[in-house]
Amino acid sequence: MIKAHGVSWRYGANPVIDGVSVTAQPGRVLGLIGPNGSGKTTLLRLLYGALRSPTGSVTVDGSALTALSPREAALRMAVVVQETGGETALTVAEMVLLGRGPHLSTFQRTGRADHEIAARCLARVGATHLGPRAFGGLSGGERQRVLIARALAQQATHLLLDEPTNHLDIRYQHEVLALVRGLGTCSVVVLHDLNLAARYCDDLVLLGTGGVAAAGPVDEVLDPAILEPVYGIGIKRLDLDGHLHLLFQPLEETVA
Numbered sequence: 001m002i003k004a005h006g007v008s009w010r011y012g013a014n015p016v017i018d019g020v021s022v023t024a025q026p027g028r029v030l031g032l033i034g035p036n037g038s039g040k041t042t043l044l045r046l047l048y049g050a051l052r053s054p055t056g057s058v059t060v061d062g063s064a065l066t067a068l069s070p071r072e073a074a075l076r077m078a079v080v081v082q083e084t085g086g087e088t089a090l091t092v093a094e095m096v097l098l099g100r101g102p103h104l105s106t107f108q109r110t111g112r113a114d115h116e117i118a119a120r121c122l123a124r125v126g127a128t129h130l131g132p133r134a135f136g137g138l139s140g141g142e143r144q145r146v147l148i149a150r151a152l153a154q155q156a157t158h159l160l161l162d163e164p165t166n167h168l169d170i171r172y173q174h175e176v177l178a179l180v181r182g183l184g185t186c187s188v189v190v191l192h193d194l195n196l197a198a199r200y201c202d203d204l205v206l207l208g209t210g211g212v213a214a215a216g217p218v219d220e221v222l223d224p225a226i227l228e229p230v231y232g233i234g235i236k237r238l239d240l241d242g243h244l245h246l247l248f249q250p251l252e253e254t255v256a
Contacts, residue, residue: 090134093122206230228251
């Protein structure tokens with residue numbers, strides 16, 4: 001479980017997150033949603049410690065995040081950030097092996113078991129064929145899948161992902177999120193696509209201007225009456241074959 005209580009962050013004089021409290025439950029996928037600039041990525045960074053809130057606290061399974069060593073934090077939380085496109089001479093297989101780092105002592109080298117875990121994780125994201133290739137030569141979508149494989153190789157009890165479906169085609173968007181949902185870990189995912197959030201998240205936190213506009217189970221948060229004022233667009237909700245779907249249209253068209 002990851003719990004944030006009263007966390008805040010500002011860039012200069014502009015508060016982005018102001019006294020926000022969220023809880024990510026064991027075995028459930030928590031989606032962070034909201035319009036551009038609402039603080040989704042900032043909140044995620046506060047949850048895994050890339051940013052340290054000047055207010056409130058963050059705990060991981062009851063332990064204060066600030067009290068964990070980098071290795072202890074890495075054993076508990078695996079993080080997939082937005083793909084930056086930085087160059088590296090590593091192969092894909094070597095990149096995924098980096099996920100085994102927290103499980104090794106200072107001078108210990110990866111062994112057969114680590115290589116087998118890395119290979120299984122590449123297979124789980126449909127990227128076994130990429131193993132020998134240079135990571136720097138991959139497309140954006142291929143890189144994203146490899147970074148998710150690296151996080152899986154970390155075998156942490158919590159998984160945090162910042163827009164993991166960026167650069168992925170429709171098939172892999174669904175495959176990756178279905179994989180995350182099937183892991184049974186405590187997962188936190190930043191998503192822009194509300195229909196993907198509806199299908200693969202258990203709980204949602206909807207961020208508005210400076211804070212939480214709504215939080216709770218998917219069915220409660222994805223209410224057009226809640227979403228429309230935050231996103232500024234007309235929304236119609238449909239329930240088809242047991243799945244929730246949202247349709248969007250500009251507000252001026254709904255008025256007309």
